[in-house]
Amino acid sequence: MKRDEQSKSKQTLVVHDGHDERHHGAVTFPIYQNSLFTFSSVAEYEQATADHVNRHLYTRGNNPTVNELEKKLAQLEGAEKARCFASGMAAISAAILSAVQSGDHILCIDQAYGPARSFMSTYLRKFGIETTFVDGTSLESIRTAIRPNTSLLYLESPSSMFFQLQDITECARIAHEAGVLVLIDNTWSTPICQNPLQLGADLVIHSISKYISGHSDALGGFIAGRAELMDRIFHNEFSLIGGIMTAQTAALVMRGLRTLPVRLKQQQESGLAIARFLERLPFIRRVNHPGLPSHPQHELARKQMSGYSSLLSFEADLAPEQMKEWASHLALFRIGVSWGGYESLVLVQAMAPKEGSSYVRLYIGLEEPDDITADMTAAFEAIGAYDDKG
Numbered sequence: 001m002k003r004d005e006q007s008k009s010k011q012t013l014v015v016h017d018g019h020d021e022r023h024h025g026a027v028t029f030p031i032y033q034n035s036l037f038t039f040s041s042v043a044e045y046e047q048a049t050a051d052h053v054n055r056h057l058y059t060r061g062n063n064p065t066v067n068e069l070e071k072k073l074a075q076l077e078g079a080e081k082a083r084c085f086a087s088g089m090a091a092i093s094a095a096i097l098s099a100v101q102s103g104d105h106i107l108c109i110d111q112a113y114g115p116a117r118s119f120m121s122t123y124l125r126k127f128g129i130e131t132t133f134v135d136g137t138s139l140e141s142i143r144t145a146i147r148p149n150t151s152l153l154y155l156e157s158p159s160s161m162f163f164q165l166q167d168i169t170e171c172a173r174i175a176h177e178a179g180v181l182v183l184i185d186n187t188w189s190t191p192i193c194q195n196p197l198q199l200g201a202d203l204v205i206h207s208i209s210k211y212i213s214g215h216s217d218a219l220g221g222f223i224a225g226r227a228e229l230m231d232r233i234f235h236n237e238f239s240l241i242g243g244i245m246t247a248q249t250a251a252l253v254m255r256g257l258r259t260l261p262v263r264l265k266q267q268q269e270s271g272l273a274i275a276r277f278l279e280r281l282p283f284i285r286r287v288n289h290p291g292l293p294s295h296p297q298h299e300l301a302r303k304q305m306s307g308y309s310s311l312l313s314f315e316a317d318l319a320p321e322q323m324k325e326w327a328s329h330l331a332l333f334r335i336g337v338s339w340g341g342y343e344s345l346v347l348v349q350a351m352a353p354k355e356g357s358s359y360v361r362l363y364i365g366l367e368e369p370d371d372i373t374a375d376m377t378a379a380f381e382a383i384g385a386y387d388d389k390g
Helices: 010-015 042-049 064-077 088-099 114-127 139-145 168-177 227-241 247-257 260-279 298-304 320-329 369-382 385-389
Strands: 081-085 105-109 130-134 150-156 181-185 203-207 221-225 284-288 311-316 333-335 344-348 358-363
Touching (some): 010 260, 064 081, 064 221, 081 088, 081 227, 088 150, 088 221, 105 114, 114 150, 130 139, 150 168, 221 227, 260 284, 260 369, 320 333, 320 369, 369 385
Parallel strands (some): 105 150, 150 181, 333 344
Antiparallel strands (some): 081 221, 203 221, 284 311
């Protein structure tokens, strides 16, 4: 007797495919590099058009390679369906648009991804849609900010700069009591470390460009949720706006997905090792990583997450110009946006919590942690950080 797909571990789900007789036993799912699909009769064509949510007519709707990836992602998130998009922002925009109409109100946490905040606060304003930003760590702030015309609660837990969490279960309960849809960006945790749909969220979104692809060579995003909501998105925001994923990109992402659990296991260990190293330095005021006991929401992280990824930030008692010099001295870190690939990255933020201090965001890749700490130590020595702080 075959085991049910959902009873398999996530490691097995991403690695194992059954024998594929249709494709001559090919181990890797083929790339369907075609724009359309034809039929042997008008009757067959009409049957397909009557069920175009599930059938293959035109790659702007369904493509077998992309659909195979969507099936895997839906399984990992415990969703009925998933849809892939050309970028994380394409998925975010489509998911938000599916939940609002002119005159609606959106409630969003104040630490959400910057372009997502801009889309809600600036772009949607011309359609008469208003957004309020609240402290996501405060359930009372969320409860009191809901209005009669609120249609969407937008969460991102943990957030990707200060790594603040929201209590997903309680947020969903508050929102649903008011008839509000809950959408959450789960990119930091990936489906391996957190499954918000099981905690009460209605839709979950990811930037595939990050950990899921994992090799800094593919751009994409996906939405997952109940079939009813996902089919509505297919008919409207997915098909009409057209920000679809290509078959080649889906194949690249599937290749990266095979190693996601293995990579995350290593990166969780490395990220925590680097976070602990930074906590011991005399000129580091605070390290933001939910896996650290010092994180103010560590217990909530343990409650709703099964693991951690390796993006973190820290506040240093060193001026931004010093930290920019430090970043330039690093040999094992590249300077750039995004994260989730094999390479470590660093960004020194322009904002400073107080004069003479700075924020730094680190992404820990697949390099050896001891090599990373040695590299960071040498860079701190080069800027005289230890001389100033002892």
